Amino acid sequence: MSSWSAVRQQGRVRWWFVSLVLLAAAAAGAWWWKQQAPAAASAGAARAPGRFSGAGAAQPVSVGVVQRQDLRVMVSAIGTMSARATAVVRAKASGELLSIKFKEGDEVKAGQLLAEIDSRSYQATLTQAQGNLQRDQAQLKNAQLDLQRYQDLLAKDSIAAQQVDTQKALVRQLEGTVAADQAQVDAAKLQLSYTRITAPISGRLGLRQADVGNVVGPSDAAGIVTITQVRPIDAVFSVPEAQLVAINQRLQSGASLPVELWDREQKQRLARGRLGAVDNAIDATTGTIKAKAAFANEEGALFPNQFVNVKLQVNLLKDVLTVPSTAVQNNYVYLVRPDGTVTQRRIRVGVVDGDRVSVEGELQDGDQVVTDGIDRLREGAKVAVIDSGAATRADAAAQDAGARRTALMASLTPQEREQVAKMTQEERRAFFRNRRAQAPQAAASGASAAVASTQAASAAASPGSAPVR
Incomplete structure (x- = not known):
């Protein structure tokens, strides 16, 4: 008889615990669905082609404008930064180093005291x-x-x-x-x-090579510290020999050739400068010639031996017809007509400058060409012009929602995760909705209190009560 009472009491405890978890899950899931439904609907609308027209036949596309503008003729190269001057500071007299008057990495002036010898x-x-x-x-x-x-x-x-x-x-x-x-x-x-060691040139100090108490002298190979002049600083790079004629013509005419430096991913421009000189011989192995450009480097962002992507402007095309580079596909572009259909126009591609490319063909200034969604089009297809950032924003909203849900799952205890895995979709939505409405601390304390109250209620239940089946 005692074993049967224990079984009945254990079943009553489980029933109370499962009921409480299901109610919390249903409330959280309903709240989560209410919060995420608009974002999911926006994402679906951005991806669904049929929703951009009443009949569902129009293809959603993004467009760019054909326009006349000045376009730079750029030559891309890979370069390395080179200090304008480098000096290794060595002691001219032998003796014990008594004091060091500089800090590593500082900017110093020529003649500034750096160290003292006995x-x-x-x-x-x-x-x-x-x-x-x-x-x-x-x-x-x-x-x-x-x-x-x-x-x-x-x-x-x-x-x-x-x-x-x-x-x-x-x-x-x-x-x-x-x-x-x-x-x-x-x-x-x-x-x-x-015995008073001073800076021979102005520049930036490197790492210290000697410490106080060391005996230094003129024969020390590493010296005490190295100074590099980085304001201004030079970039050394190689350009194809085919561009040498245009470069020399511009230099001989007294024109300045702008040079831009970009980072490794070519996403951030590091500096702007001017071409200073070219080498006196072409490298027969590579068919290139070395060139040097100068940069003020006022902010000190450029360092010697730094890798950079170089863009040298060798010419400037005036008032040429340009289209977005993403609109060109196999020397064709899709022109959007006033009636909402597209037609293919063959073009001749010219110079590329950033996200614009010069073209020649049957296009007019102000025309609209398709830049996104080209792979779904054909001649005469009906299109619906959309905001190019709509899909991106919808995807970002969906990703944010997924990130929040992942963070919420990470905050659950192993027991709660196991319970959520056994819930239906509606129960899971209600559960997450309820958890989002509460602060993490309140949610944790509430879960502990719920478990404690369930155990207390189970202990107070009558042993003779009928078990719930």
Whole structure:
């Protein structure tokens, strides 16, 4: 009898728990369906061709306008950034590095103090040289006075001429000694100045190659730090030799050739500059010639050895007929007529500049050509012009809805996920609708409270109650 009561009590607990979960799932699913129905309907409308016309025969297409405009003739190339100047800062005098006055990556000016070396030995050498100079200067002064006296005595015929000549030779000897001493003093001052290491050029500092306490000298290959001049900076790239004639003509006429730099994906323009020079020989292996363009790089976004995509403008076509590049398919475009039908027009494709291409054919300025949906068209087909961004926005709305639902599923406990998997579609919609209406914290606490109340109700139930079948 006790085992039968336990079975009845266990069945009553399950019935309460399942009932509570089903009610919550139905409410959440209904709320979710109400919120997502408009977005789903918009997405369906954007994808369904038959909804763009009453009869369902018109094909939805996006169009672009034929227009006359100036078009650039561009040459694409792959280039590498090159510093205008590079200098490795080395110590000109050997000694212990006492202090470093710069920060890695900083911009410095020519002559700016970067580091200091222990100068005590060089100061002692300078002091010694100055002492020798003062001693020899005193001896020279004395010899010059003696010479003056000897010359006075010689004028009175009171001294031999040989003694005067000997004194003159001594004066000249001491003058040479003083000159040598002065040179030693100047050399010692120069060596002492080398203990203050300054920037030889203006530019950007690299990573430090020596630390305080290291003994540095002129023979250090890595030096202390490297400076690269990046304002301005150059880009080196190769262009086909077929473009050399047009480039030289523009350069000789004094015209500037604009150059654009783009990132690897060619989605972001990095800088604009001007062509500076071309090399003096063509590479016979590749049939190209190197060119160099200069860029101000005021924001410091370009670095030496950086890979870039280069677009060189070699000419500018004035007032040419252009269409969107997406409208061209196998040298044909679909022209939209005033009656809503399309007709094929054969064209001759010219220069491409960005998303526009120059064409020649039976087109007029202001005509509309199909840019999206070309693969579903034929001659004389009925079309309905739609906003080119409608489908994109509908897809984005659907993706956002899916992302929110994925995030909500991730917030469920394993038991709740198992329960949701067993629900019908309507129950699942009601469940998600209910969960979206609640904050995550409230939902979590509510679920815990629901389980606790269910267990309490089951424990309080009478053992003699009939089980629910």
